């Protein structure tokens with residue numbers, strides 16, 4: 001995979017917790033990235049992880065001139081699968097025209113800082129095997145294979 005050239009910086013972009021007003025921008029960006037519109041999923045994700053409730057969830061948006069340029073969603077989870085408390089990143093996306101300017105890294109650093117502040121020292125994620133871009137991105141953030149494996153079977 002040949003990596004496209006890096007573009008100028010993402011300094012003009014502000015990162016903050018999402019509000020309900022940001023959801024249409026999040027939904028549109030996700031539809032642009034994945035080809036699927038999932039408004040109900042994102043509203044539910046915002047209810048679970050968003051706002052300033054002080055819980056373990058983080059739903060952050062990156063904005064430039066009020067436009068959603070990127071977002072990241074994560075949460076601190078504990079004890080499922082026998083796991084000690086750790087941060088999970090469920091989704092990270094940057095608008096295609098803003099990529100390769102460091103914004104994805106800033107979003108990841110921001111959510112990791114929130115996880116650290118909450119007392120956890122580890123972050124995990126899951127990604128599709130064939131998504132080479134997201135794989136390269138997470139590797140660039142220092143992530144490597146973790147101690148758990150995922151299994152599945154088809155239900156007849």
Ligand SMILES: CC(C)(COP(=O)(O)OP(=O)(O)OC[C@H]1O[C@@H](n2cnc3c(N)ncnc32)[C@H](O)[C@@H]1OP(=O)(O)O)[C@@H](O)C(=O)NCCC(=O)NCCS
Nearest residue numbers: 003091092093094099100101102103104105134136137140
């Ligand atoms: C992954 C993604 C968030 C990265 O955002 P970004 O703002 O471009 O990331 P950064 O500029 O901070 O890149 C950080 C590093 O990631 C790696 N990287 C990012 N994009 C890459 C690409 N297209 N090819 C190879 N490596 C890449 C590089 O190592 C890069 O560092 P470098 O430019 O100094 O070499 C963005 O490409 C994206 O939204 N992709 C689609 C997301 C997706 O498919 N999500 C699945 C559903 S959630």
